Amino acid sequence: MSFSQSFFADRFGLTEHDLENYLSEALSAGGDYADLYFEYLATSSIGIDEGIVKSATEGVTLGVGVRVITGERTGYAYSDDLSPEKIRKAARVAALIAKGPATVIKSGFEETKRHNLYAMLHSPNEMTLAERVEFVKRADLAARAYDKRVFQVQASYADSLRQVMVATSDGTLSFDRQPMARMSVVVLARENAESSPQHGYAGGGGRITLDFFLNEKTPEHFAIEAARQAIVQLGAIDAPAGETTVVLGPGWPGILLHEAVGHGLEADFNRKGTSAFSGKIGQQVASPLCTVIDDGTIHNRRGSLNVDDEGVATQKNVLIENGILRGYLQDKLSSRLMKAAPSGNGRRESYQHIPMPRMTNTYMLAGTSDPEEIVKSVKKGLYCTTFGGGQVDITSGNFVFSATESYLIEDGKLTRPVRGASLIGNGPEALKYVSMVGRDLQLDEGMGVCGKEGQSVPVGVGIPTVKIDKMTVGGTAA
Amino acid sequence: MALNDLEQIAADMVQRACALGASDAECTLSEGEEFSAAVRMREVESLKEAGSRGAGIRVLVGEKGAQKTGSSYTSDLSKEGLEKMVRAALELAKITTVDPFAGLPEASELGKLAIDLQLYDASVAQMDAQWKIDQAKRAEEVALSFDPRITNSEGASFDSHVGRRVFANSRGFVGSYQSSSCGLSVVPIAMEGEKMERDYWHTSARSAAKLESADEVGRIAAQRAIRRLNARKVPTQKVPVVFEPRTARALLGDIFDAVNGSSIYRHASYLAGKLGETIASEHLTVIDDATIPGLFGSCPFDDEGLTSRRTVVIERGVLKSYLLNTYTARKLGLRSTGNASRGITGNAGVGPGNFFIEAGKQTPAEIIKGISSGLYVTELIGGGGNTVTGDYSSGAAGLWIENGELAYPVSEITIAGNMKQMLREIEHVGSDLEFRGSVASPTLMIREMTISGQ
Numbered sequence: 001m002s003f004s005q006s007f008f009a010d011r012f013g014l015t016e017h018d019l020e021n022y023l024s025e026a027l028s029a030g031g032d033y034a035d036l037y038f039e040y041l042a043t044s045s046i047g048i049d050e051g052i053v054k055s056a057t058e059g060v061t062l063g064v065g066v067r068v069i070t071g072e073r074t075g076y077a078y079s080d081d082l083s084p085e086k087i088r089k090a091a092r093v094a095a096l097i098a099k100g101p102a103t104v105i106k107s108g109f110e111e112t113k114r115h116n117l118y119a120m121l122h123s124p125n126e127m128t129l130a131e132r133v134e135f136v137k138r139a140d141l142a143a144r145a146y147d148k149r150v151f152q153v154q155a156s157y158a159d160s161l162r163q164v165m166v167a168t169s170d171g172t173l174s175f176d177r178q179p180m181a182r183m184s185v186v187v188l189a190r191e192n193a194e195s196s197p198q199h200g201y202a203g204g205g206g207r208i209t210l211d212f213f214l215n216e217k218t219p220e221h222f223a224i225e226a227a228r229q230a231i232v233q234l235g236a237i238d239a240p241a242g243e244t245t246v247v248l249g250p251g252w253p254g255i256l257l258h259e260a261v262g263h264g265l266e267a268d269f270n271r272k273g274t275s276a277f278s279g280k281i282g283q284q285v286a287s288p289l290c291t292v293i294d295d296g297t298i299h300n301r302r303g304s305l306n307v308d309d310e311g312v313a314t315q316k317n318v319l320i321e322n323g324i325l326r327g328y329l330q331d332k333l334s335s336r337l338m339k340a341a342p343s344g345n346g347r348r349e350s351y352q353h354i355p356m357p358r359m360t361n362t363y364m365l366a367g368t369s370d371p372e373e374i375v376k377s378v379k380k381g382l383y384c385t386t387f388g389g390g391q392v393d394i395t396s397g398n399f400v401f402s403a404t405e406s407y408l409i410e411d412g413k414l415t416r417p418v419r420g421a422s423l424i425g426n427g428p429e430a431l432k433y434v435s436m437v438g439r440d441l442q443l444d445e446g447m448g449v450c451g452k453e454g455q456s457v458p459v460g461v462g463i464p465t466v467k468i469d470k471m472t473v474g475g476t477a478a
Numbered sequence: 479m480a481l482n483d484l485e486q487i488a489a490d491m492v493q494r495a496c497a498l499g500a501s502d503a504e505c506t507l508s509e510g511e512e513f514s515a516a517v518r519m520r521e522v523e524s525l526k527e528a529g530s531r532g533a534g535i536r537v538l539v540g541e542k543g544a545q546k547t548g549s550s551y552t553s554d555l556s557k558e559g560l561e562k563m564v565r566a567a568l569e570l571a572k573i574t575t576v577d578p579f580a581g582l583p584e585a586s587e588l589g590k591l592a593i594d595l596q597l598y599d600a601s602v603a604q605m606d607a608q609w610k611i612d613q614a615k616r617a618e619e620v621a622l623s624f625d626p627r628i629t630n631s632e633g634a635s636f637d638s639h640v641g642r643r644v645f646a647n648s649r650g651f652v653g654s655y656q657s658s659s660c661g662l663s664v665v666p667i668a669m670e671g672e673k674m675e676r677d678y679w680h681t682s683a684r685s686a687a688k689l690e691s692a693d694e695v696g697r698i699a700a701q702r703a704i705r706r707l708n709a710r711k712v713p714t715q716k717v718p719v720v721f722e723p724r725t726a727r728a729l730l731g732d733i734f735d736a737v738n739g740s741s742i743y744r745h746a747s748y749l750a751g752k753l754g755e756t757i758a759s760e761h762l763t764v765i766d767d768a769t770i771p772g773l774f775g776s777c778p779f780d781d782e783g784l785t786s787r788r789t790v791v792i793e794r795g796v797l798k799s800y801l802l803n804t805y806t807a808r809k810l811g812l813r814s815t816g817n818a819s820r821g822i823t824g825n826a827g828v829g830p831g832n833f834f835i836e837a838g839k840q841t842p843a844e845i846i847k848g849i850s851s852g853l854y855v856t857e858l859i860g861g862g863g864n865t866v867t868g869d870y871s872s873g874a875a876g877l878w879i880e881n882g883e884l885a886y887p888v889s890e891i892t893i894a895g896n897m898k899q900m901l902r903e904i905e906h907v908g909s910d911l912e913f914r915g916s917v918a919s920p921t922l923m924i925r926e927m928t929i930s931g932q
Contacts, residue, residue, distance in 0.1 A: 050744075052577050056570040057824050059551035060559075063530070074524040080531060080553045093527050096607075133573045152744050188746055188866065197745055199866040239871070241894065241930040242714035259860075272518065274632050274667055276674065354524060391860035391873070395632075395667055395676040396706075398890050400860025400873030422861035422871040422892045424930075472711075474861070474871045474892025476928040 003109070006175045007163040008038050012082050016109055019167040022066070023105050025091035027169060030100030031070040033332070034091075037309065038064045038082075038165040039351040044129075045158035048136040051144075056129070063351040066090045069333055070098040076354050109173035112166075114306040114313050117299050118179055118207035127210045132157060135183060135219045142223035143187050149234065150227050151197070152188035155219070157181075159210075166311030174311035180302070180458060181205045182447060183213060185222045189230035198236070200229030201388075201404070204445030206302045206460075217445065229386060229405050232417050239406065239421035239475025245381030246423065246471040247374055247409065250442035252387055254461030257292055257362050258450065259390040259399040260427045261285070265319050265327070266345075266357040266452075267334035269394050276397030276428050277325065285325045286431030289367055292320040294329060296344050296360030302446040303361035303460035310346035310355050317343045319362075320431075331357045349455040359450060363462030367437025371465035374436045376412040382473055383407045383414055384423070397427035422474040430471065438465030484509065485654050487555070488646035491535055495564050495648075500537035500571075501545065502582045502648045506781070506822050507533045507555075510641030515607065517614045518633035520622075525607070531555055534823025535564055538581060539571040545581055546574045551823040579808045580825075582782070585649040587804075587814065589785035595655075596772040599685035602658035603640045610636040613662050613692045620696025621666035627707065628700050632676060634664035651783035659774070660686055662695055668703040675709070675889075677702035677857075682914065684772050702856070705877065709889035712878060712931045718852035719893055719927045720845060720879065723910060725855045726919035730835060732863035732870070732897060733764060734917065737791055737799075738828045739806025739817075741865050748868035748898055749797060757797045758901035761838060764792040766801055766817065768831025775832035775916030782818035782826050789815045791833075795902075803828050834918040838907030842921040845906045847882040853929055854879050855893065868897035888931075895927040 008014050019036060026034035040062045047055040061080070064087055068075040075097025077090040139155035159181035166174045184203030190196065202225035204217055213219060248256060261277070269275035277285065286292070296314025298304050305314045310332050318326045330338070331346030334357060347358035375383060383406060390401030402422050407414040443462035450459040481489060488505040495503035511529035515522065534551035548571030552563045618634035638660040646652040661682030668675050679699035681690035721729055741747035749757060768776050768786035777786055782804055790798045802810070803818035803826045819829025846854065854877045861872035875889040908921030 046573070048575075051575075053573065053575040054577055054580070055547060055549065055825050056574050057549040057551070058566045058570060059534070059563075059823065061532070061551075061553040063553065073522055076524060076526040076528075078528040078530070090528065096527075097522070097525050129570065129573045152746065154744075188744065190745075196748070197866055199746070199864070239894075241892075241928045243930075243932060272632070273630055274674070274676070352528065352530065354526065389860065393676070393857075393859060393875075395674045396709075396875075396889060398859065398873065398875070400892070402861045402871070419867070419869050420864055420871065421894065422873055424860075424873045424890055424892050426890055472890065472892060472930050472932075474873070474894045474928075474930045476871075476894045476896075 003173060006165060007040065008165045018084065020105065020107055022087050022091050023167065023169045025088050026066050026068050026094050027103035027105060029095045029098040030103050031068045031098040033069040033169055035067050035166060035168040035310065036064055037351050040163040041160060043160040045156060046133050046136050047156040048140045049154045051140055053133060053136065064090065065351040066094040067354065068094045068097050072337060073097050074333065074354055078352050105169045106171050109167060109171050112172045112174035112307055112311050112313060114174060114176065115297055117297060117304045117306055135213055139183065139185050139219035139223040142220040143185060143227045146224050146227035147189065147231050149189040149191060149231060150187055151190060154186045155223065157183050168311060172311055174307045176306045179207050181208055181210065183219060183222050184447065185226040187226040187230045189234060191234060198230050198233035200226040200233065202226040203447040206300045206446040207304060208300050232405060236417040236419045238477040239418040240382065240473050240477050241475045243470055243472050245378050246468045247378060247381060247383045248463060248466045249383065249385035250438065250440045250463060250465050252444040252461065253384055254363050254444060254463035255387050255390050255401050257364055257463060258359060258461050259392045259401050260425060260430050261292055261319060262294065262359045262362045263392045264394045264397060264427045265329055267328040267330045267338060268357050270328050271334045271338050275394045280325050280428065283325055284323050285428045286320050286323040287434040288323040289437045290320055290323050290431050290434050291365040293317065293365065294319055294359050294362045298361055301361050301443065301460045302448060302458045303359065305360065308344045308346045309348045312342045312344045312346060314344035314360060329357045329359060331355055347457050349457060353455050358452065358457055359459050361443065361460035363441065363443060364464060366439045366441035366464045369436045369438050371438040371440050374438055374465050374467050375409060375414065377436065378409045378467065379411060381409040383409050392427065398424065399427055400424045418475065424472045424474060433469040434466055435469050436467040440464045481652060482654065484642065484644045485646065485652050488644045489652050491560060491564060492646050492648050495535060495537045495568065498564060498568055500539055500568060502538040503535060504582060504647040505535045507644040508641060508822060510639060512639050514635060514637045515611045515614055516633050516635040517611065517618055519631060520615065520619065522611060523633055532822045533560060533563060535567050536823060537567045537571055540576060542581060543578050544576045546571045546576055547580050547825060548574060549823045579805055582647055582649050583784055583804045583814065588649060588651045588783045589779065590653050591769060591778040591786050594771065595776045595778060597684060597776060598656040598658045601685060602638050602660050605638060605686060610638065616692035617662055617664040617696040620693050621664050621700040624697060624700035625704050627668045627670055627704055628666045629669040630667040632665035632667065636662050645781065645783055647783055653779055653783065655778050658684055660689065662689060662692060664696055664699045666700050666703045668707050670707045675703055675706035677706060706875065706887045709875065709887035711890045712888050712929060714930050714932065716926050716928050718849050719924045720852060720854045721922045722854065722856055723912060723919055723921060725858050726922040727917050728858050729922065730833065730919045731917055734830055734833055735865045736897065737801050739800050739802035739810065740828050742800050743806055743809040746866050752797050755797055756795045758792055758795040759904040760795045761907045762792055762795055762901065762904050763836040765836060766791055766831050766833045770832055773832045773913050775830055780816045780818040781820045784814055784816040784818065786831060787816045801828050830916055832913065832916050834911060835907060835920060837909050837911035837920045839909055840906055842908050842910055845908055845921060845923050846879055846884065849879045850881055852879040854884055863897050870895050870897050870900060891929055891931040893927050893929055900924050
């Protein structure tokens, strides 16, 4: 695509010359680097609750963020108005970080190489609203039909299309058109009107076209999964308390990697020496069975990007190889200061936010064990298949993730379901106790949102069935 | 009264929606300017300054008791942008379902508090950037030089924000208010041997004059980080648990979720159907009050245009009221408590005003003194309460209480119980209530929870 055909040139009459002018303005007081991030985001969402389509919302936000970097310092300003005077004003505000003679930029831009990971022809919101409202209605019906104990269903569908353009003082220019769609279903079930209810949740999607919900993962798929979880919980007993062997099922339990190692390997923390993983490159931080990858290049995944939010093509990065710490997740600022290459992990929530190193899709490579054999090998422990959220203190390395569906393992067999409980461990230690890795790697269904310093971005996770010999489970049963 | 420019736009949008076929409409506008200075290791790390605006509209189409709803928003406040927004909402209303409980509040319920809530201090918009940077630098400097074991820092920041929120609806309401806030925080890192621990302290207020001093913020943050060093992992056991105000606040947030009308009408709360019943110990009184001048949860009217008020939620252990907006109140056959809350568009949810636990008489030291062995929780991570079942499980760090005194730090443990039982087992409520945000609690002690550790 040439610049003149791009969304922002076409829609707002921007020229390459304008971009050069704005970048020159941004570097008018000096500085090593400047960039402009143009964003146009159109969203829509539909919600059903109690069988009634109660909400339908659409919206548009638009703006540009201007960043100036000088050494370790960043100046940032943004405008929700793309008029030349407003962009220039933002550039002048961002320039306040630097104090010196103007930095001259070379003229002309070269377009960055980017992947083609999501269908560019159709975006989710090119399907009519009437077609999309069917998704939530179908989910509502399917969840209710699953079991007569289901008594409340909330289903929602949301999609967005983000148009992005990044122009840098290095002379690079990148465009991307990023679709996203997600369904989610919340179900409540109870034995009768007097008994206490239980809750189930499922959802998924990605950077997909809408035939995904028609052909691959249907509304019924998510509805039945949410209803199944709620029904299972009706028979759950109290979760155990204390250290035990934990087996994680494949897929979404990969949130373990996101919390235990992913955040701690973000380059900003390591550059500053504030991560429990700081200075540990080349050291053993996990069992030799563990190889952990962050990969922004998987087709149609929620965490994937053709180019990151600094205009750098995403890539597949090895974080831990056979238990040895190999690399960090880099953005432009940290990679420049650490004299490393950017890894395509510079991301931001919107034009109002300063980019920083973030994960994309984080997963563990498959091992060789048979998943059934893994469960069979455990005399007494916990098998966790579904999780809610998680959190990590990157400095101490302590992390928590919350199991919402788990089963006791007794003499190699899954016996009773147990109620929700938090699991806690320490990042550089927890994966050393991994003693079996299954051959059944699965990625999650596409519902992850990662928060860092107030910025939320979509991410993916994945893991095969994994046995961890020792982990602390926060239940109440002795 | 003359309308200001944004009020006029909001009123015009409501009128425009009705002219295009809406039977009712409500419009929210907001504008804000933010400033943020971050320093780290005595140097400026980033400066950010910008402003933005947004508009949202919600329309209702059809006759009263049989209305459909559509919503939209935009950051483009040009005439064309706003017109597109109104038309999009009307188009969206076509695909929703008639909901007999949807609809605006009655005109008689609308209103604004007449008193000065002191939400806006003009000085915040005029604060000198260098002064703000210096505050952050000072807080970090104090933390870094507090103790040789403070070896690093995630930095300190000074943030400020001024904004205006406008609301209008087709029942004749037009109102707006300005607000300001500023805050200073610092995150020092303590190190001993190979182990690092970080903690933070934060102060925020509607005006700079009401902030704690940078020295105080730096000192407290450093003390907190230092006292976490050499933490142990204790054995799994059941003991009394004391939540300091910072963590008690998170617990109170879980109580808010359980009295939120949206959870109540769906039977998605362990407190559904319990109005008038004793659900907590007699030491617990929980209030929601959006009328207290200067606090972060205060506002003259809620996000549906109802006058802000004070609601007693739990009185000496008895559940007195849920927190409701118009919709959830209608679903439950009750009256709104003026707690409607939303971003810029969409159906209103339920949000807190100043939601707090009334202070008790004992100081934290007196509470701790009565415990022979227990946990003092200074940080909660991950997890929390399940509103549907009341099950509670969270990661925690803190200090171990031995013979009535804080003895040594503990970490990498979880605490668990069930909120239904935890509420009944609140044995002490501290005298140390402070408003650091819209949800505030003094120190709380719960008779027994399960600690998972070694």
